[in-house]
Amino acid sequence: MNAVDSSPQTRELSIWSVIGLTRHETEEWSRLRGLQYAQLAKVARARLLTQAMAALMTILLFTPVVGYGLIAGWLGALCGSLTYTTRTDWALGDTDQRAMTRQEFWRQALGTVINALVWSVPVVAFAPHAMIHLRFELWTVLAMLMTVSAVMLPTVPLATLLFSGIVGGASVAQFAFGGQPGMAVVSTLFVVSVGVGTISASRLFLMSRLAAERVNEGREVVRLLLREFDEDDANWLWLTDPQRRVRQVSRRFAEALGLAPEQIEGESLIKLISGPHDPNQPADPSLHALSERMKSRESFANLLVRVTVGGQPRWWELTATVRTDEDGKFLGYRGVASDVTDERETTQKITWLAKYDTLTGLPNRMMVTDALGDAVEAAVRGNYPCAFLMMDLDRFKAVNDTQGHPVGDQLLAAVAERLMALMDENALCGRLGGDEFCVVIRDASQKGYVGRLSRDIIASLSAPYHIGNHVLSIGASVGSALGPRDGSTVEEIMHNADFALYRAKQGGRGRHCAFDEGLHVETRARREMEVALRQAIENGELELAFQPEVNAGNDRIICLEALLRWNTREHGQLSPGRFLSLAEESRLILPIGEWVLEEACRLAAQWPANLRVAVNISGRQLLDPHFIDHVVKALSVSTLAPQRLVLEVRESAFQRDAGSVRAMLERVVALGCTVTLDDFGSGPSALTHLCELRYAGLKLDRGLIKGAAAGNPESVAMIRAAVALADNLEMTVTAKGVESETDLDVATGLGCGRIQGSCYGSPMRLSEVEQLFGRTEVLPQPGPDEAIVAV
Template sequence: MSKKSSAPVLPKALPVNAVLGLSDPAEGDWTRMRGLQYSSLARVTTLRVGAHALASLGVCWIYFGTVHWAFLLAWLGTLGATLYYGARIDADLVDADRRRIGRDEVQRQTVGAIANALAWVIPMAFFAPYGSDLAKMELWAICAMLMTACAVMLPAVPLANLMFTGIVGLASLASFAYTLTFEMMIVSLLFIAVVVKGAIENARSFLTARVAEAGMAERNEVVSLLLKEFEEGEADWLWQIDTSRRVRSASPRFAFALGLGPDEIDGKSFIQLVAGPAWETGMFPPSLHDLAERLKRRESFSNLLVRVTIGGNQRWWELSGTPKLDDNGNFDGFRGVGSDVTHERESSEKIAHMARYDTLSGLPNRMMITEALGEAMRYADQWRTRCAFLMIDLDRFKAVNDTLGHLVGDQLLAKVSERLRSICSDNELCGRLGGDEFAIVVKDASDPTRVGRIANAIIEVLSRPYEIDHHTLYIGASVGSATGPRDGTTVETLMRNADLALYRSKEEGGGQHFKYEPELHALAEERRKLEFSLRRALERNEFLLNYQPVVDAKDENIVSFEALLRWNSDEHGFVSPAKFIPLAEDTRLIVPIGEWVLREACREAARWPAHVKVAVNVSGEQLLDTQFIPSVVNALSISGLPAQRLELEVTESIFVRDAVTARAALEQIMALGCGIALDDFGTGYSSLAYIRNLRFSTIKVDRSFVQGAATGSPESLAIIRAVVAMAESLDMSTTAEGVETDAELNVIRQLGCRKIQGYYYGRPMPALEARGLFATPTLQRATA
């Protein structure tokens, strides 16, 4: 029952000012209380008018002959007018208990009482002086009767009673004072006090009774609503059993819940009806056992969840029951209420499942994996065994996801999940941590070779090809593992150490399994410190550029320099680019660092001869940044370097991440007049689609092919010939990287590469030293 009564709250206390209507306390709905007060006036209007009429006739009888009849008639008219006015007000207030009574209506009723009282002052003031002392006493008796009658008949409006009693009483006191009848003054004063006190107490009793009646009416209404709602409810029903636990007085709704008619279940065993086939076998579910025990012990129960079998189907009932007693206090069975909560139960179970399982793969999620690892660690601690935790990261999954879309990526993750599930035994729990990260909890890893076998199986199985939407996909897996309690005594520690081992596997190129080693912490700490220093390197001016010359293969003249970033840290000294460049890309610091490189390289190149270009390496993070094109324009405009003298070097990996955005950015750069060089061609995906769709200015042949060609490798020779021929046909230039010996130089010249870069002609050098090379027309060869 979720509904609440909208009835106003009745007051609990009745202060005098509130009873008189002089104030409305904050507690309780006094507007409604006024309605209960004044609605009763209409019921005594006739009696009140009749009392005043009899009293007025008595006055006329006393003073007839003493007071001129015209005055008596005028007074009767005045009194009748006040009574008529009051009766009209009473009639308007007859429905006050069903509405809110206004302050103006209360004031009108009080004004009517005052007018009526003033009408009775007239005989006291004008008739009494002309009569005898006996007539005066008779008039006082009539007024006292009226005051008493008002207090008795009008308990609902004590303020009107007090007004009438006060005005008429004061007039009587004045009259007795005028004639110096002091004993009557005292009697009148005492009488007035008694009437006032009685009127207030009578009013309080009246209101207390009305509050009780209204409260009872509200409770009856609430009970009626509850019963009506219960009877109209679709899932709730009443049940009743006798001392033998047999159904008695079966309600139609209870019978419907059992799938039978009321006559079919009356007198049948309650437990038998809900047990189904379990009644014959005795294999009751625990919840039904619990119900039977409570009935046997004759104890009350509430919201007991019981699994029952109705018509061969499993259902869930929520039952509440209490023992009932006969007139002698003896146990007479049970009665209670029940409802079918099967749908609610299934919904809660579904929610609980969703909270613990990954919706895409159907594997346990991070929360359940964490719980399982905690249980495995407790088991290992109890039985002095070992447990293990393996973290798995998919290699090259991001390339699939970015090139073929998330739908294919999700299907691939589902297939990966199936393969991982097939590897695990009862001793292992496999789950998905999120994204392309998975984990396996090994409950008992006492066998020292167990973890290695699982990790190798993971790498081997996940590296097999996948067939999805007519695509044959190849990915791999990197695995990091930690063994408890050796590598950690808490869940958090073990998971963190396995993650460190996984990171080591990814650093080594992926497709491998690494176990946690204590020195990994030192490497992680070193990386953290290096990242902290890298974030401040720009502010501290710790970066510098070196320039490596690129020469024409025929005349050996310098045609360009490649700008290479170097970092000389105050804390770490000279840091290898192989260490800080990947870190900068992971943290996206490569974007502001790359902007600085562009500005500095263009500024330096502006000092060189007009025919010499500068080449700047650009990472995927930079190219996909929305501010990259403006940063190129800004670098050119600030330095004054013509766009034709700037060449940006990119690798094929940028197309794997977001080919559409990368291509659009490169086309805008070429529209500015800048050249685009494809670096390390032949070592990545080597898709000819990139070269077909974009007109690169230069294709750079990786040094591995140069070295292979110098040693006579047929494959390397064939690849270089093919690249040179393709570049010539597409009007592109070729640059051979890593030339260091005479043999390599001769082979490259014979194969037709136009430009040469390598230690043979110069190592990367500071800007001032690079400028000095322009003093000689031909670059001096370095000694091998």
């Protein structure tokens, strides 16, 4: 049996659906099946009377032929089957109020089969012993039973089909084997006709029931909708006549307009919702659209209209259908309305937030990108250049760190106001994020326009700001690129303007730099290098070199600093100065730094147990929330003791977010690792960092040693102050860049306890480090911070 309809919503019911033998019954089908079988209880008495009359006729026909004993047995079986089927049918009398179960369905079918088998007994057991005319008379009685079943039970086709199939089949067989083929054919045609008629009648019943159910459901839906409108304060019904005058005013419609129903009845809908009209002002376009729709007598849906209620503007959403009479004459409109003012304001706010910066009110990155895209398309069509200016505030981070974020936010808002004052219809300024701002110039064909605007911006933003009780001074640098000359896409133009800004800041800040062919060549080279750098780890092009740091008192190696080298296929070995800044800008420093950390720990785990390894960490790494996980992974995979890992941090790492950097370093120290402050003395706030974290030591900037060796008194004073402060804070001091005996004498004479530089060893490859271990002798047991390797 094939799968059939699973829902009574089908337009043409299959035979299996009609007789109830669908493979997948749903709750909806069970309910409909209950409507069919509830009819059995209503005709139960009539069926009993019909079968009693048929039984009486059968007894009168065959008692003289087969005797009282066989007739009595058959009659008893018939009474038993009728008792079972009648009880089953009466139990189904309430299925029109509930879903019918499959067990009830099959129980009724079983009763029908039993009753049909009982009626087959006279055909099989009585008729062969009787005369031919008795056989015909018995067939007449059975045909009458099958006909009555088809007429009385059109809603239960399976019962009729089972009864007719069994009893009719027995009769056909009796005629065929009794030498009466003509009657066998006639009987067959009769049984088939009964079956076809039964299925057709049952299908009509089901279809009519389905139609009635759908009509009832539709009426219920309409009733619920009307009740919902009656209970929902957000919607109301309205009605107009052919002249667009309001009729049958509902209570909520009057409340929405703030008027009494009698004030509304008979008034023009347009006049009511438009409010007092100033003849010198044009009507709102939404009201004009509503008027045109109603003039054209066409239905409309979800029409947004600006209305005036109590002198205040509101937004309504109107939906209406045309009313006509039986002859199609226009009678007016019937509609529903709802106040969507709050939803519209929320949508407008979300749209504004998606396009504008909340702090400054300037267009954000998304809107700037769209504006630049439009400008590039217009420039290509009009064959003139557009321009993009990117600017960065100088010294803003210092203001943010010293004065706090609230003052910094007020400063950004003041910067936005000054930028807006410089804009005209040809220029759009925006904020990209942080202290980065930009300007989109739609038409940059006027000679010198970009340069003049850039100079005006720098001059305006560099003037002092009065924020509360503070007088703040910052500056600005500007980089510009022209489209489509410097890039055919938005991304290229923005990237090139950013690179021009980078060059402007490198050139001394407070200046404008325009992107040109020279920068184009450099940019292309940087992009190529960036692509190559991304593949460097996978291609195995990165390696580590190591430079020793020794104890100035006994020349023992205390630590080896890991230094990154890049062995490119095209340019050979590159020093970090060639590519680390690019790695920082492109965020490649994160995967590269993770590799350096893991590789340094792996190699150091094979060195003497007291020898430490130092790894330089960038500020961007320390702002990565997963950095601590990378440290834990590197230590656990290599099995290196945390005390043997030294992380060196430069002062520049604190410029972005000093608080987050300190918090990350505190977590590193909690693991047991050592943190030192590298390049001490290279920044203006060097001494402040020493009091904010438990550093194990500091490394002096190589410029201090060179200055002291040259007799610079400031350098000497700085070194002495650093050594004295380090002694009080129980920190070590390392002199970097010690390359000569003079440098060494100065460093040791000023109190530096550790030395690093070519005087004791230049950066070495791993193979040279391993040879160093092999040719050194084992010295007496070193201190806790010393290795057993001597130079």
